[in-house]
Amino acid sequence: MTWMTTTTTPELGGLVLDWFAVAARDLPWRHPGTTPWAVLVSEVMLQQTPVTRVLPVWEAWLARWPTPAALAAEPAGEAVRAWGRLGYPRRALRLHQAATAVVERHDGVIPAELDALLTLPGVGAYTARAVAAFAFRQRHPVVDVNVRRLYARAVEGRADPPATVSRRDLAAVAELLPADAETAAMTSAALMELGALVCVARTPRCPACPLLGQCAWVAAGSPAGTGPARRPQGYAGTDRQVRGRLLAVLRDAEHPVDRMLLDQVWDEPVQRGRALAGLIEDGLVAELSPGVYALPA
DNA sequence: AATCCGTGGAA
């Protein structure tokens, strides 16, 4: 792969790095010596999940499963149980699948190549590049929602980023990165941190921003965006809520549970049945015998 | 491309 070496705003990276050196949070997965496996676990846990909720689960997870092989040696249900209430429990299942794939295909070693990372379950365009950059110190554009929002504002002058990430977005962010791989990796972490702490979604703290003087959005008068797209529905009453309740019962149970116990979490039988069937379909729940359920083996 | 997939804190 060939990288662009020109930079449209060569000073941006330096400003962000200087700010990062002073303002960055002390997050354990950024400490030197953090294994690629630990970085991967952090990235998957952080998908759509705030840092403060990830921290204790990440610590416990790695204390119990310090290597992919350690996790792969246990039932997938143990991963789902250890996931706790982080949300989107399919991530736990995929992390277990990824650990298994790493053991089977990579001798238990997290691969450093982007293409190999992309084949792992639960590892998409963002997570693969995050691992390649943060664990292996390679030069890749690491574009999450923070970076997209920061880029939309500082460079494009727009209040909000586009809904989806395109290849052109990746290329555009790549142009912001310095040529040196180690510095590029640190710049990516800094861009994410700035988006997470200063250039936040609802009320950006522009006075604290190192890019204030060159921000295209501020220069344009900080025009309001179109606002968030209306969510089709809230959370209460959805299948997601029912699935969450069902899985919570199984997570907290040390033994298989009867259907009668699961039936108590939701009154409406059709939706309840649909939710349970969905969990089984997803591999998050196993039916050991008719009417008896547990986390998967 | 649009939708689905959890959870809980902050405003």
Place this chain on the structure above:
DNA sequence: TTTCCAAGGAT
């Protein structure tokens, strides 16, 4: 109280 949204991925 309700709404927003948080280091996305799979289909």
